[in-house]
Amino acid sequence: MRSPVLNADRELNQEPPSLAVEEAAAATPAFATERDERWPQVVRALRHPNFRLFWSGNFLSNIGTWMQNVAQGWLVLTLTNSAFWLGVVGFAGSIPFLLFTLFGGVIADRVNKRRLLLVTQTVMMLLAFMLAVLTWLKIVTVWEVIALSFLNGMAMAMNAPSYQALVPRLVPREDLTNAIALNSAQFNMSRILGPTLGGYAMAAVGMAGNFFLNGFSYLAVLWALTRIRYPEQEQRRHPSFLTSLREGFGYLREQPQMLVLVWMTGVASFFAIPFLTFIPFFAKVQLHTGESGLGWLLAASGLGAVLGAVTVAALGTLRHRGRVVVVAGLFFFAAIAGFCYSHSFALSQCLALVEGYSAILMISSFNVAIQHLSSDEMRGRVMSIYATCFLGLPPIGALLAGEMSRHIPTGHALATMAALAAAIYIGFYLFSRALRELD
Numbered sequence: 001m002r003s004p005v006l007n008a009d010r011e012l013n014q015e016p017p018s019l020a021v022e023e024a025a026a027a028t029p030a031f032a033t034e035r036d037e038r039w040p041q042v043v044r045a046l047r048h049p050n051f052r053l054f055w056s057g058n059f060l061s062n063i064g065t066w067m068q069n070v071a072q073g074w075l076v077l078t079l080t081n082s083a084f085w086l087g088v089v090g091f092a093g094s095i096p097f098l099l100f101t102l103f104g105g106v107i108a109d110r111v112n113k114r115r116l117l118l119v120t121q122t123v124m125m126l127l128a129f130m131l132a133v134l135t136w137l138k139i140v141t142v143w144e145v146i147a148l149s150f151l152n153g154m155a156m157a158m159n160a161p162s163y164q165a166l167v168p169r170l171v172p173r174e175d176l177t178n179a180i181a182l183n184s185a186q187f188n189m190s191r192i193l194g195p196t197l198g199g200y201a202m203a204a205v206g207m208a209g210n211f212f213l214n215g216f217s218y219l220a221v222l223w224a225l226t227r228i229r230y231p232e233q234e235q236r237r238h239p240s241f242l243t244s245l246r247e248g249f250g251y252l253r254e255q256p257q258m259l260v261l262v263w264m265t266g267v268a269s270f271f272a273i274p275f276l277t278f279i280p281f282f283a284k285v286q287l288h289t290g291e292s293g294l295g296w297l298l299a300a301s302g303l304g305a306v307l308g309a310v311t312v313a314a315l316g317t318l319r320h321r322g323r324v325v326v327v328a329g330l331f332f333f334a335a336i337a338g339f340c341y342s343h344s345f346a347l348s349q350c351l352a353l354v355e356g357y358s359a360i361l362m363i364s365s366f367n368v369a370i371q372h373l374s375s376d377e378m379r380g381r382v383m384s385i386y387a388t389c390f391l392g393l394p395p396i397g398a399l400l401a402g403e404m405s406r407h408i409p410t411g412h413a414l415a416t417m418a419a420l421a422a423a424i425y426i427g428f429y430l431f432s433r434a435l436r437e438l439d
Helices: 019-026 041-047 049-080 083-108 113-136 142-169 173-227 241-253 256-271 273-286 291-315 321-341 345-373 379-405 410-431
Strands: none
Touching: 041 049, 041 173, 041 291, 049 083, 049 113, 049 142, 049 173, 083 113, 083 142, 083 241, 083 379, 113 142, 113 173, 142 173, 142 345, 142 379, 173 291, 173 345, 241 256, 241 379, 256 273, 256 321, 256 345, 256 379, 256 410, 273 291, 273 321, 273 345, 273 379, 273 410, 291 345, 321 345, 321 410, 345 379, 379 410
């Protein structure tokens, strides 16, 4: 289930998050647990069978996703021999997050989340099989890859809010931080395993075989979604679509702590996360290494992300989250700036490790805090706004970085953007009392 790292819980004008719902949930099999002594703190959320099903199904599906990403990039290069078309395909797959995620959040608050996830996951599975067939028949063109990437991005954008809003219904409140961290860990473990397995699979069964394997990997998450049990949210009449969307933004404006966290997410996504797109450039031009060197750099970033997720999972409850997001963000921006000027491969690997660790620590803290602060009624819309910032702004930031690189060296451009993000974070902490008081 493609939701890098975006993984997933107060109540609107009511007591802290729907106590009645929590009490009812505790009495249902949704939060049934296996004996606590079997599950150490770092994987505490996995003691809940429903979350364990959800987690494992998504882990297998994400491995397939990364396998397809490797093969799709190779396919585009085979068809065009052009880095430009690689960028076009990447943009086509990412821009739907900016265009459609907000609507996915409104839909998530109106319909059964499990059914919506079943639909979006099935669509993504069919798109993978379609790409596999076109490639196997040797009739695929780059325009078809672009179209399928855009459609897949639309399905992912509709999927993300429901995905994140469902997680708090699978675990009790005290295990939510651990569940979000474990979701981040599985996504980043798949980011390490998927490309490696994809390379071997491509050598063994070809690009079409890779796409078929990704299609089959969706069966794991579809099976998990049909097996999990959780207390359903009470369905009631809703206002119009646009009114619901306005209610989501209005609710966010009335919650200063959530609002500042969403703004900070947008800053990091626009100014810093686009750096990841340019790692191949630094590997080839600045560090003078080949594909294997690029693989080691990406693996170091992925390993740092896994370690960051494990840290959050082991802590259980994050305290002083306002400080945590600022400090982690500053380390993230500093690591990016250092990487931009590094000419040592070993130093760049260390900085990539720090970048991955601090990024996941920051993002997990955002996610946990917003989930805890949001009401059940508004969670889908709140998470759609968060996901729009987190997933929709990096393509626009990458375009800005690319334009700046036409006038100044690429390293200067990305380091300048990271420094600007750091200055904004310091400003948020100094001038936002809501952020300083966030615990």
